[in-house]
Amino acid sequence: xxxxxxxxxxxxxxxxxxxxxxxxxxxxxxxxxxxxxxxxxxxxxxxxxxxxxxxxxxxxxxxxxxxxxxxxxxxxxxxxxxxxxxxxxxxxxxxxxxxxxxxxxxxxxxxxxxxxxxxxxxxxxxxxxxxxxxxxxxxxxxxxxxxxxxxxxxxxxxxxxxxxxxxxxxxxxxxxxxxxxxxxxxxxxxxxxxxxxxxxxxxxxxxxxxxxxxxxxxxxxxxxxxxxxxxxxxxxxxxxxxxxxxxxxxxxxxxxxxxxxxxxxxxxxxxxxxxxxxxxxxxxxxxxxxxxxxxxxxxxxxxxxxxxxxxxxxxxxxxxxxxxxxxxxxxxxxxxxxxxxxxxxxxxxxxxxxxxxxxxxxxxxxxxxxxxxxxxxxxxxxxxxxxxxxxxxxxxxxxxxxxxxxxxxxxxxxxxxxxxxxxxxxxxxxxxxxxxxxxxxxxxxxxxxxxxxxxxxxxxxxxxxxxxxxxxxxxxxxxxxxxxxxxxxxxxxxxxxxxxxxxxxxxxxxxxxxxxxxxxxxxxxxxxxxxxxx
DNA sequence: AACACTCTCAACCGCTCCACT
DNA sequence: CAGTGGAGCGGTTGAGAGTGT
Numbered sequence: 001x002x003x004x005x006x007x008x009x010x011x012x013x014x015x016x017x018x019x020x021x022x023x024x025x026x027x028x029x030x031x032x033x034x035x036x037x038x039x040x041x042x043x044x045x046x047x048x049x050x051x052x053x054x055x056x057x058x059x060x061x062x063x064x065x066x067x068x069x070x071x072x073x074x075x076x077x078x079x080x081x082x083x084x085x086x087x088x089x090x091x092x093x094x095x096x097x098x099x100x101x102x103x104x105x106x107x108x109x110x111x112x113x114x115x116x117x118x119x120x121x122x123x124x125x126x127x128x129x130x131x132x133x134x135x136x137x138x139x140x141x142x143x144x145x146x147x148x149x150x151x152x153x154x155x156x157x158x159x160x161x162x163x164x165x166x167x168x169x170x171x172x173x174x175x176x177x178x179x180x181x182x183x184x185x186x187x188x189x190x191x192x193x194x195x196x197x198x199x200x201x202x203x204x205x206x207x208x209x210x211x212x213x214x215x216x217x218x219x220x221x222x223x224x225x226x227x228x229x230x231x232x233x234x235x236x237x238x239x240x241x242x243x244x245x246x247x248x249x250x251x252x253x254x255x256x257x258x259x260x261x262x263x264x265x266x267x268x269x270x271x272x273x274x275x276x277x278x279x280x281x282x283x284x285x286x287x288x289x290x291x292x293x294x295x296x297x298x299x300x301x302x303x304x305x306x307x308x309x310x311x312x313x314x315x316x317x318x319x320x321x322x323x324x325x326x327x328x329x330x331x332x333x334x335x336x337x338x339x340x341x342x343x344x345x346x347x348x349x350x351x352x353x354x355x356x357x358x359x360x361x362x363x364x365x366x367x368x369x370x371x372x373x374x375x376x377x378x379x380x381x382x383x384x385x386x387x388x389x390x391x392x393x394x395x396x397x398x399x400x401x402x403x404x405x406x407x408x409x410x411x412x413x414x415x416x417x418x419x420x421x422x423x424x425x426x427x428x429x430x431x432x433x434x435x436x437x438x439x440x441x442x443x444x445x446x447x448x449x450x451x452x453x454x455x456x457x458x459x460x461x462x463x464x465x466x467x468x469x470x471x472x473x474x475x476x477x478x479x480x481x482x483x484x485x486x487x488x489x490x491x492x493x494x495x496x497x498x499x500x501x502x503x504x505x506x507x508x509x510x511x512x513x514x515x516x517x518x519x520x521x522x523x524x525x526x527x528x529x530x531x532x533x534x
Numbered sequence: 535a536a537c538a539c540t541c542t543c544a545a546c547c548g549c550t551c552c553a554c555t
Numbered sequence: 556c557a558g559t560g561g562a563g564c565g566g567t568t569g570a571g572a573g574t575g576t
Contacts (some may be wrong), residue, residue: 117543
């Protein structure tokens with residue numbers, strides 16, 4: 001279309017003027033194209049800033065490079081993407097995230113811009129349709145590849161834990177990229193508090209205020225670039241640095257959200273539910289939240305959002321009643337407008353909103369599904385035999401899950417049995433060492449795997465120094481300073497002093513709160529969820 | 535036919551990385 | 556080692572086309 005317009009413009013040009021004199025920006029004319037092509041044929045690609053000097057084109061080097069790369073270079077493939085290409089893009093996006101240039105290297109003749117545009121429009125389409133992004137076969141393949149890379153390393157030692165994680169860096173990198181990317185994916189980019197606020201919040205957890213912090217408001221509403229975020233940003237950390245820190249920085253910043261698990265032990269249902277929602281939301285990177293203002297929202301989905309994949313509903317899952325669409329959701333007039341400022345990470349922020357929203361949903365629908373449960377005395381099809389409270393909530397979750405909802409998607413229990421299993425009160429003992437400290441490792445065979453689908457998920461339930469999260473440990477005498485020191489040292493070794501300190505504080509709080517179960521389960525679930533790459 | 539809305543995509547913008555000095 | 560400029564990348568924008576009412 002633009003080309004047609006350009007051609008018309010060419011014809012209308014005054015005879016004594018060249019297009020290059022008329023256009024210093026905007027659409028390229030065919031004459032400009034010809035000049036550029038001629039230049040490249042003579043001088044080759046590169047040195048784009050010299051184009052203007054040599055040809056008189058009033059285009060900057062950037063513009064020339066872009067024009068050449070996207071439209072003029074030979075062997076460019078135009079037209080709609082083939083099914084093969086679409087699948088490849090899905091696979092690549094699953095692995096790489098929004099690395100369009102890298103993806104284009106795998107698609108001869110396709111430009112990064114083209115792929116990007118395609119993906120973005122596809123996202124919007126699928127979001128509107130309430131469908132998952134990735135075909136199940138693509139996801140399964142990713143799972144298998146991830147598992148293979150993990151299984152080659154072994155899980156028998158702490159060092160190997162690191163080694164495994166590094167081995168599977170590629171795919172985990174995609175997760176991180178996605179999580180980073182998804183800071184822009186969430187309906188808005190949450191505002192992380194500064195560290196002092198964050199510490200205040202942590203301290204606040206020491207008291208009963210923990211349940212109120214969500215409504216407190218931080219005066220520092222700063223929108224920071226990721227690189228400036230103390231927990232999400234680089235913090236001097238390269239992406240290529242020890243990978244788990246990327247998760248930990250999420251975990252650490254999610255301590256607030258963990259407080260959602262620190263509710264009354266008598267209220268396990270919502271706790272479970274919250275923690276699941278929490279983990280899911282985070283791992284999606286699809287931090288869900290409702291922006292209180294009417295600002296335009298930006299929606300995007302991450303790569304590797306395994307939990308969002310509804311294996312049985314690719315292309316078929318209809319929009320669900322509560323969250324008909326993301327658009328609807330983000331317009332949801334949440335009353336928790338100040339929460340975002342208190343969250344320590346974008347992911348976290350989205351999580352909190354999501355949890356509160358979920359709580360509201362749960363509250364409002366409690367009667368509904370309790371009626372449902374009481375009415376359905378028979379087992380729910382497709383649910384596990386030992387249908388428990390957990391399953392009750394699972395059912396509820398499924399009822400309200402939307403594959404593309406900011407909360408996440410279809411039942412997290414269906415999609416991630418590792419998480420479901422992690423909710424089990426059957427805890428594994430401390431049995432491994434990690435950097436000289438006790439480490440409790442979750443092995444894949446401890447994961448509930450009722451069917452093949454779930455097996456593929458459970459395989460990803462890789463190791464993690466659960467000593468950092470283990471409730472047994474937390475439940476130990478909080479006065480046992482030696483144990484705490486070891487723990488903090490382990491944290492410090494792994495993640496740095498700041499996080500270790502935060503961790504210690506949280507464990508102190510947890511110990512004092514007598515609500516350890518919810519906390520540690522939540523934390524455990526999240527860590528397992530994140531580290532398993534699901 | 536007119537209008538509103540959505541979709542597509544080319545182009546731009548801001549940023550980071552890297553090589554060079 | 557710091558500064559600088561070029562190249563490349565990812566996100567965003569805006570115009571035109573398409574579609575629905």
